Amino acid sequence: MTGFFMSKMLPYRSLNEIREVINQQELDLPSLIISYLERIDQRKNLNIFVEVFDEEALDRAAEIQDKISRDKAGKLAGMVIGLKDNICYKGQTVSAASRSLQNYQSVYNATVVERLLREDAIIIGRTNCDEFAMGGTNETSVYGPVLNPLDTGKVPGGSSGGSAAAVAADLCLASIGSDTGGSVRQPASFCGLVGLKPTYGRVSRYGLIAYGSSFDQIGPITWNINDAALILEVIAGPDAYDSTASDQPVPAYSKLTAPSPKRIAFLQEPLDHPGLDGEIRERMVEIIDALRDEGYQVDPVSFPYLETLVPAYYVMATAEASSNLARYDGIHYGHRTDEASDAKNIYIKSRSEGFGTEVKRRIMTGTFVLSTGYYDAYYGKAQKVRRLIRDKTLEILSSYPIILLPTTPRTAFELKTMGDDPVALYLEDIFTTHANLAGIPAISLPLGNHTNGMPFGVQVMTGSFQEPALLTFSKYMADKFITLA
Numbered sequence: 107m108t109g110f111f112m113s114k115m116l117p118y119r120s121l122n123e124i125r126e127v128i129n130q131q132e133l134d135l136p137s138l139i140i141s142y143l144e145r146i147d148q149r150k151n152l153n154i155f156v157e158v159f160d161e162e163a164l165d166r167a168a169e170i171q172d173k174i175s176r177d178k179a180g181k182l183a184g185m186v187i188g189l190k191d192n193i194c195y196k197g198q199t200v201s202a203a204s205r206s207l208q209n210y211q212s213v214y215n216a217t218v219v220e221r222l223l224r225e226d227a228i229i230i231g232r233t234n235c236d237e238f239a240m241g242g243t244n245e246t247s248v249y250g251p252v253l254n255p256l257d258t259g260k261v262p263g264g265s266s267g268g269s270a271a272a273v274a275a276d277l278c279l280a281s282i283g284s285d286t287g288g289s290v291r292q293p294a295s296f297c298g299l300v301g302l303k304p305t306y307g308r309v310s311r312y313g314l315i316a317y318g319s320s321f322d323q324i325g326p327i328t329w330n331i332n333d334a335a336l337i338l339e340v341i342a343g344p345d346a347y348d349s350t351a352s353d354q355p356v357p358a359y360s361k362l363t364a365p366s367p368k369r370i371a372f373l374q375e376p377l378d379h380p381g382l383d384g385e386i387r388e389r390m391v392e393i394i395d396a397l398r399d400e401g402y403q404v405d406p407v408s409f410p411y412l413e414t415l416v417p418a419y420y421v422m423a424t425a426e427a428s429s430n431l432a433r434y435d436g437i438h439y440g441h442r443t444d445e446a447s448d449a450k451n452i453y454i455k456s457r458s459e460g461f462g463t464e465v466k467r468r469i470m471t472g473t474f475v476l477s478t479g480y481y482d483a484y485y486g487k488a489q490k491v492r493r494l495i496r497d498k499t500l501e502i503l504s505s506y507p508i509i510l511l512p513t514t515p516r517t518a519f520e521l522k523t524m525g526d527d528p529v530a531l532y533l534e535d536i537f538t539t540h541a542n543l544a545g546i547p548a549i550s551l552p553l554g555n556h557t558n559g560m561p562f563g564v565q566v567m568t569g570s571f572q573e574p575a576l577l578t579f580s581k582y583m584a585d586k587f588i589t590l591a
Contacts, residue, residue, distance in 0.1 A: 116141050117276035119329045124184040135167035142186055142230055146277045152253045154271045156191055158231040170226045180225035181340060188272040188281035191232040192239055194313035195219050202315045203247035204237045206440040206460030216313020218324050218341040225340050230278050233268030237462045239284055239317045241265050242292060242534050243524055246464040260518040263293030270297040270327050280328045286318045287419050288538025290325045291550035295563030296518035298552045301327050302334045305570045306545040307352040310345035316430040318423040321542045331581040335359040357574050365578040371407040371506035376537055383516040386562050389554040393587060407502050411495050416532055419539040421475050421488035428472030492543050499544040503569045508579055512537050513550040513563035541567055547576050553587045
């Protein structure tokens with residue numbers, strides 16, 4: 107059943123929309139894939155996909171179209187997905203956008219990939235990202251920078267910049283990224299999309315190339331809450347291959363209901379922060395006032411640890427990175443130099459050639475904070491600060507089930523403006539690292555447009571494993587405010 111006349115060309119902005127035209131026999135899946143492939147080719151200048159699975163995607167489309175005709179298709183039939191280049195897909199290259207792994211072909215599927223395929227999603231290609239997911243601009247990739255499709259002179263965010271840009275450019279319907287300190291939410295904010303970071307442990311990390319193992323979570327980037335909820339419903343759940351994956355039952359996230367009135371907190375320090383763009387602050391105040399008009403109790407709450415978030419995060423995340431990346435030494439894994447004759451120089455040259463500048467910076471920082479004489483002063487102290495952050499966050503959530511704050515201090519910035527000042531780049535994560543340090547779920551909603559023409563997000567956080575509340579409240583927010591943004 108292929109070759110139907112397409113009554114509507116791209117873009118499609120929801121799975122329900124695609125399903126409707128397929129059910130009306132105005133579209134078939136092979137035709138949809140062809141349209142996406144044509145658009146990917148037209149937008150090559152954005153440098154979003156590092157590999158496109160054209161033949162495989164077309165073959166799967168034909169198979170799934172047949173399943174649809176027999177009413178045997180899975181939950182995600184019709185969902186075309188881009189996969190971040192740090193998530194394993196059996197038989198395909200996975201490189202983490204690094205020379206160190208540029209020719210590595212995965213021999214197994216990540217758990218999230220297995221679950222997506224089981225429900226008949228079509229993975230159309232792997233998307234560019236910051237090297238080993240270390241960066242906030244998508245400029246550290248060995249494949250070169252991704253351009254923001256809304257303004258090609260600006261960054262798409264990172265590290266899942268390719269994943270966000272792929273959706274924003276209508277090269278796929280949704281994408282899968284990883285979020286260590288905001289790497290799903292910040293690109294979603296910069297590209298005007300929904301970006302969801304689940305509770306730590308809600309989604310298996312098996313098959314994700316690790317950066318910071320106590321922070322990493324896989325999450326979707328979509329146009330709408332419904333698609334994000336459905337993808338989470340599919341990929342969440344326990345996994346025998348990941349001991350950190352929770353065994354809590356997975357609710358029917360896709361069956362969203364209207365939220366009951368709630369007490370909502372907005373964090374005062376982010377709103378008062380001198381680095382926050384004035385228009386983002388004004389939009390936050392507008393939303394707070396509108397929620398109060400709707401009968402919600404919305405109160406300012408102090409979070410005194412705002413300035414500790416970035417230092418604590420980067421001490422701990424770089425420490426974990428230095429440990430996780432030790433295996434890429436030219437012997438166990440990764441690029442091996444052709445210019446060394448003894449074991450010591452193989453290690454030195456292989457790692458020097460295989461890793462880019464930002465990855466080296468983080469490995470060296472992490473090695474330093476774990477070193478004898480400095481462990482207690484840096485890593486040990488950061489662990490204590492993390493506990494303070496989590497305890498204070500849980501204290502707020504015990505009184506206010508919903509927390510509001512900005513996603514980013516500003517909109518997408520120009521390419522090549524952060525290369526000489528890594529500390530300034532790290533400070534861009536000031537509002538997103540909070541959820542990763544506390545281990546709670548968070549979502550960025552596209553609720554604002556700046557006078558500079560670029561979108562920005564508002565962030566919602568809830569308690570651990572409270573994704574149903576997060577998603578239902580976010581759906582209410584999106585329905586009420588996106589049309590006003």
